[in-house]
Amino acid sequence: DAGVIQSPRHEVTEMGQEVTLRCKPISGHNSLFWYRQTMMRGLELLIYFNNNVPIDDSGMPEDRFSAKMPNASFSTLKIQPSEPRDSAVYFCASSLVIRGYDQPQHFGDGTRLSIL
């Protein structure tokens, strides 16, 4: 079975550029989560969707960050304009939410983003 697929795996770009990270969740999962991982702050939940609807985006650092889920099989996380402090590993995870969010999340391998 295919797991959560993220692309690209690595991204290096100059500050000020737009960055788009992509995620394909596991088929049949109805919730999708975007995380950021850094040495200083650990794993942070940025935003999550349920049935393609954003539920909580309070973890998004600032207005430069936006996320969309146009359908059940695709989501994007966009940073515009990008800054060096956005450098991190970004993870996407998905799960099947039935009665609550207490089911395991399945993670992609992440996108390692470097902003020069």
Next chain:
Amino acid sequence: AQSVTQLDSHVSVSEGTPVLLRCNYSSSYSPSLFWYVQHPNKGLQLLLKYTSAATLVKGINGFEAEFKKSETSFHLTKPSAHMSDAAEYFCVVSPSGGNTPLVFGKGTRLSVIA
């Protein structure tokens, strides 16, 4: 509020010796608890989960964890460490009723010495 505390940021063991990674949680209700492992340049992988069926939970790769409500602990153990166990381990709690997503601990880095 639900939270989880991993008591050690780094644990180092010799190959073949037991592993103990400690985790305490705070919860007003009976939580769901998980352990995840993250190998370098990889995403997080589920090791095991506790959902009140049994207090001793067996996971993959020989790991197990015991839920102790009186101590609000969910420590991860393995009888004999392998070099391949070297990774970052995360203790995770699900708030009661699952109304909000999983809460991740800050992680414990396990080093295994040959």
